[in-house]
Amino acid sequence: MHAVALKRFPVGVPCAEDFVIVANDVPSGDAGARLRVRYLSLDPYLRGVMSGRHMGHSMALGDVVPGGGVAEVIDSTTPEFVRGEFVQGETGWREEAFLPADRLRKLPPDVPPSTALGVLGMPGLTAFAGVRDILQPREGETVVVSAALGPVGSTAAQLAQRAGARVVGIAGGAKKCAMALKFLGYDACVDYHRDDFGPALQLACPNRIDCYFDNVGGRVLETVLQHLNLRARVVLCGLMDQYNKSERPPGPNLGPVIAARATLTGLVVYDHFARLPAMLDELVPLVRSGRLKYLEDVAYGIQATPDAFARLMRGENIGKAIVAL
């Protein structure tokens, strides 16, 4: 059995050589379950953990990379979890793990287990909190979502659309934009790699922008801010544009925010875990019936994990980045 440890602190975009495959020592303990991990979650926040910039976690060289996983119980010392059952927990990037019962979550029945890491997991909850509790889009409003195909963006977009909003995605490249329209039902999608990104966004949002779910920051955020309506709401959720940078770039010019009397709200999913049951009550039936779509970007085998994480941080993933073990 193997695990993935940090060999050196990444500089810029992480690469496979920043990691090393090590033997997976699995401690055991009381009242918990020994787990065979089936899916690893690759998440952008881990880049911040690796550079010591994350608000909650840090790691040292040689540590196994932390992170969520979906696993099968292979041995249990607690009656709550039985052999053969699938659970979700912070397994880290390892093939086997032991977790105490209070750090395991049962999976909803009749949905693919991997969804517990994306649309029905932490990213889905982030989208739910951002759209339902903060943006609260109304019928006919225009909502813009960046990183449009990822688990946060695609779930946020569909929740906004279900509230009656017109939803415009922002994604990198013509292929991703075509997929956003075809598979995720966006009303429009704009490629931010194009030189005419600003005018193209304006064209896609003829009534300007009422809500923006920002997953990237940087130039994309700055451009969207130019097109806000009066009393627009903006959720600042992620900063893909700067996770790989050693220096924090100079911030966007916030003048348009003032002119639009807009509200910018910082979102941290940790504050919203009490909303998980409400989120699952609503989204599980939608996923089960195919009314809530999601994309997954699957790599195979523990050895493929470092390269799959590098692809995510280069922005080359299409959908929730996971590794099937």
Ligand SMILES: NC(=O)c1ccc[n+]([C@@H]2O[C@H](COP(=O)([O-])OP(=O)(O)OC[C@H]3O[C@@H](n4cnc5c(N)ncnc54)[C@H](OP(=O)(O)O)[C@@H]3O)[C@@H](O)[C@H]2O)c1
């Ligand atoms: N605040 C919170 O509590 C919270 C919780 C969960 C996630 N997040 C944040 O939400 C965002 C989306 O997360 P996710 O898991 O759904 O990831 P994701 O969308 O699957 O992957 C990130 C995407 O960001 C896009 N991107 C835009 N600019 C980029 C750049 N300069 N470099 C690399 N990629 C870039 C890429 O797609 P395109 O190039 O096509 O846009 C890439 O596929 C991340 O910023 C994450 O940190 C925040």
